[in-house]
Amino acid sequence: MLPDFASVIPESKEDALAYLSSLKSAKIFAGGTDLLVKMRRGESYSHIVDITGIHDLKVISDHDEMINIGALSTHYEISVNQIISEKALSLAQACGWVGSPAIRNMGTIGGNLVNASPAADSLAPLLIHDADVVLESKDGTRRMRLEDFILAPYKTDIQPHEILTFITIKGLPGYREGYKRVTKRAAWAISRLSIAWAIQEKGGFYKDVKLAIGSCTPMPFRPRKVEDSLKDRAKDEKTIQVAVGEIIDEIIKVSGMRPSFVYKIPVVKALLEDILKG
């Protein structure tokens, strides 16, 4: 049995925010895939605000180049969504790799971000799409960059009365884009090491290169110096070798040398070469 709690099931965002501001120690319930596991392990809350009935938070829409993803979109919904597949393919791919089919049907992207597991598949793709999160409470709305929202593994800047309502990303139509991860087992594995990329090329030159590397470091990161230096560079063996070398240096700088790097680094290196070669 789960620990005792009382739940409310609001149908609108406004009702949910009102409940959150009036209830003490209320916990937001979305997909349940993390929260109920934690409860089984002994975490308890007097009140649960089950927000899964709020339809507005399940919608994925686009407006010019911006894509608005309702925080209650499940991994499955994102993985098969047309807008995401066309303008943010790496995110669709990453969401299609999360957990098992049941977990993808249950778990939501918002819940995933609020839990801030450093191994979450969605993080690296979201970073290359310059994701912002929208946080709403009864007192107002604030928006912040995903990189600033996640403070440390399993720790975010969300405040007690807030709901993460939307994630907005920049669509990158026409980019060569993808997501790869290295795990012990293909399906049903928590990501160990992952790379998301979106690359725009023209006539043998790199125009725009975006990379995010996940799980190697406490938080996925963008090697921005390398990204900048690749702009308008000829796509040749030498450029690629130099860039890959610099990225590896940055990984080591960001995270310190770790025992697991003995096997991780060669894998990242080979992956990066493949990705840049395309």
Place this chain on the structure above:
Amino acid sequence: MKKIDFTLNGKQTILDVEDNETLLHALREKLDIKSVKEGCSIGECGACTVLIDNEPHYSCLTLASKVSGHDVKTVEFLGDENLLHPLQEAFITYGAVQCGYCTPGMLLAAYSLLLKNEHPTDTDIKEAISGNLCRCTGYIQIVEAIRNAAGLCKCNS
């Protein structure tokens, strides 16, 4: 306490559930559907799989209060001892059942796959049952059973 109104195996069902009650508990203890098994209780084994709106969900991590207004299917929906579903027949033919603990969940995961994909590849099949553990068969017989049933059943008719 919440009153829920949902469709269970094609029948409208109204039930009182506790706020903290899982769908697994409600199905087994209140509706006496014992085909839904409890294995790990933390979303890793798939023994408790049910279909909600034809998609696999772990009932151990689903609050019963959440299924109000939705369609829930357990393995009873597929067939009974008098008339087995082609998937169930195939599981028997190909020796895909040993202790049987994983079987209801496996069948539902397979059924959900066939609803969406009438001709799945082995990769599709393995992916579809990747959230359902089997400690007995070694999976090969299960994949074979699903592959062979796929040709035989029009699941979505």
